[in-house]
Amino acid sequence: MPRCGTAKSRGGPVEFYLNGELQQCTGVDANMTLLRYLRERLGKVGTKEGCASGDCGACTVLIADADDTSPQAINSCICLLGSVQGRQVLTVEGLEQDGELHPVQQAMVDCHGSQCGFCTPGFVMSLAGLYQRSLAQGGETPGRHAITDCIAGNLCRCTGYRPIVEAGQRMLTYPQRGIFNEPATQTGAPDRDDRQPLVGGAQRYYQPRSRSNLRAILAVEPGATLVAGGTDLALEITQRYREFEVLVDISAIDSLATIGEEDGYIRIGAGVRYHQLMGHPLLASTPLDGLLARLGSEQVRNRGTIGGNLANGSPIADMPPVLMAWGADVEVVNTLGERTRYPVEDFYLDYRQTRLQAGDYIEAVYIPMHLSRAPHRFYKLSKRFEDDISSVMCAVSMTLDGGYVLGVRIAYGGMAAVPRRASAAEQQLLGAQLTDAVIDNACTSLDNEFQPLSDVRASAVYRLDMAAALLRRALRALRDGDAPDVFELGEVSHA
Ligand SMILES: Cc1cc2nc3c(=O)[nH]c(=O)nc-3n(C[C@H](O)[C@H](O)[C@H](O)COP(=O)(O)OP(=O)(O)OC[C@H]3O[C@@H](n4cnc5c(N)ncnc54)[C@H](O)[C@@H]3O)c2cc1C
Ligand code: FES
Ligand code: FES
Structure with a gap:
């Protein structure tokens, strides 16, 4: 059996189709972005660089699988070159x-x-x-x-x-004209040994196609950094000028990108992208689509994954509070293939610290089917409606029986060093008759439970006020059976 790559493996070339023409990229480094390759190596300067952080869209290109003709817009500034291996890329020059x-x-x-x-x-x-x-x-x-x-x-x-x-x-x-009309001829991708680096040398970029090969690579490259959509990680390269020695791209592992039902749970693979979650029938009864419409932009949703959102460990990520309100578990796998499941709230240890050890990866999240169907509300507060990170994110799930609280889960982002449940407020509510006074007490208890920070997004006082206001709003709406607010559904008029 061929061994996994080492620093000596040459790797490459990265192959992809640009505006219908096969590109074979040699002599590239593992940290190179697609935008840099287009502009600096190919002189395709129609694609612009504005922010280099996914915020302005000047670098937007379309990508599609080689055998596919349905394109997706992405930010090429935060797309690593290796991740377009075997795919089609269309830039403005190709229109x-x-x-x-x-x-x-x-x-x-x-x-x-x-x-x-x-x-x-x-x-x-x-x-x-x-x-x-x-x-x-x-x-x-x-x-x-x-x-x-x-x-x-x-x-x-x-x-x-x-x-x-x-x-x-x-x-x-105008007279209509399609793009990506012809699926591209396959590149050398199918017979590539995916345990060897795609980009070799001192900095290596791997792109395994199976979970077993992922584990084999992680076993020989203990210092490896995983990359899925790159919408968080690539900013380390473009904004902080970090150079990763070993990157392992999990975006070609199809089995990590599936959504399905398993033993009473909705199983969402870690590599599932937001655009795959949107409108998915298993989540149709939830207000998730309304929230996702406000997560990043289309370019970000076409790349960003649920696993990346969890693993990144950000206290202001949007998915952890939602998953906590749903009572979800996160499944972590090590290089030996051993699996451990943690409730999402136990996955976070401290600011940007998670349970992940070197060589571990997140394989999936599991949402109990019955909890996904419990009434709930998700509220995201940010300075801008679209394409903005939360100042405060609140997710509440509650079941009532004759006006008494049978079960309740409240989780926040932006209120602590990690996404967290509001356990004291939950305790106050559990078993109580849901009167306005009980709701007010639960909201007041947040003052003792959270000591948020002041930063560029919001002051601590504002965060505490908003956390209480959102909880009050959610509990009343769930009690009174109000239809979800229009802004939750992302149906705000842009007129
Ligand atoms: C313009 C812009 C807007 C954004 N808006 C939002 C927003 O509104 N809300 C929000 O929550 N986020 C937002 N983000 C952040 C980002 O898009 C999300 O966190 C996204 O889910 C990250 O997923 P990814 O696949 O791109 O992760 P990557 O960038 O590929 O990885 C992120 C981290 O997770 C690790 N990792 C990835 N997958 C795994 C895995 N399976 N197992 C273990 N470790 C793994 C990587 O090593 C890295 O440390 C935004 C980002 C940008 C650039
Ligand atoms: S340069 Fe601004 S999003 Fe890429
Ligand atoms: S920024 Fe000048 S035309 Fe849009």
């Missing part, structure tokens, strides 16, 4: 055909959607993704909400958004 602008580009021209033009390729690529999805669904013009959703991760400082939205409304009125 024109025979000297003719793509309908999205033509619509931007006709609607005066560009002034200085810096943001324009990014907007065009985001709209091109929507254009292609609309074509696949019959070619109808998308609604205003779909258009604003698709460009929520793109910033423009001079044109203003109205003409850009108009371009989105007009783009399908």
Whole structure:
């Protein structure tokens, strides 16, 4: 059996299709981003670099699997080059055909959607993704909400958004033309030995396709750092100038990216991306979609995974409070294949410290089916409606029997060094008749239970006030059977 790679393994080349042409990338380092490769190695400077942190959308490109023609918009600035192995990438340079602008580009021209033009390729690529999805669904013009959703991760400082939205409304009125029409011929990817590094040398990038090969690599590379979507990790490279010696990309392990039912649980693989969770039938009875519509932008949701959100250990990540309210477990696997399940609240030890040891990875989360169906409310407070991290995140699940609290789980993000349950408030509520006075007492108890920090997002006082206000709102709404608030559903009008 061939051994796993070492520092001497040369690896490579990374192969992908760019605007239909096979690229074989040699001499690249493991920490290189797709954007850097496009601009610095290939001179494809149509794709811009603004923030290099996933916030502005200037670097948006479309990617699709080699055998697939449905593209997804991503931020190339926080996409590691190795992660596009075997895939198709479309940049703004690939949109024109025979000297003719793509309908999205033509619509931007006709609607005066560009002034200085810096943001324009990014907007065009985001709209091109929507254009292609609309074509696949019959070619109808998308609604205003779909258009604003698709460009929520793109910033423009001079044109203003109205003409850009108009371009989105007009783009399908021109003679229609698809992109990624032909699935690309497979690259050398299928017969690659995925225990060897894709990028070798002093800095190594692995991309295993199975969990057993992942474990084998982690066993010989104890200092390895995992990368899934890279929407947290790549910022370490682009913002803090860190260089990882060994990166192990789990995005090609299909068995980590499935959602299903198992022994009374909803099992969500750690590699499941937000866009896969949205609209999933197993979670249809929950308000999760409304929350996810506010998690990052479309570009971020197309890459970010649930496992990355948990493992990153951020106190302001959105999924941990939700999973705690659902009573979910997180399953950790070590290099020997031994599995341990922790309730999500026990997974966090301290600020950015989790139960994960060197060589461990998160395989899945398990949500008890019955708890996923209990009435609940998720509230996210952030400075901006879209594409912003929470100042306070509150998730509440409660079952009542004749007005008495039979079960309750309350969890917060942004209120402590780790995402945490409000155990004292839960104790006060459990078994009590849910009067306004009982609700007020539970809300007041938060003052003793949490000592949040003041930072750029919010002051400690504001956080405590908001935590109480959100809890009061959730408990009353669950007691009175109110329909979820419109903002929970992400249905706010953008007019
Ligand atoms: C513009 C922008 C907006 C964002 N908005 C939000 C937001 O609104 N809410 C929010 O919660 N987050 C937000 N994020 C953060 C990020 O998108 C999420 O945390 C995402 O879920 C991370 O997943 P990933 O797959 O990209 O993780 P990665 O960046 O690939 O990894 C993150 C960390 O987890 C580790 N890791 C990944 N997968 C595993 C695994 N299976 N087992 C063990 N370790 C693993 C990695 O080693 C790394 O340390 C935003 C990020 C950006 C750039
Ligand atoms: S450069 Fe701003 S999102 Fe990539
Ligand atoms: S046209 Fe100048 S930033 Fe958008």
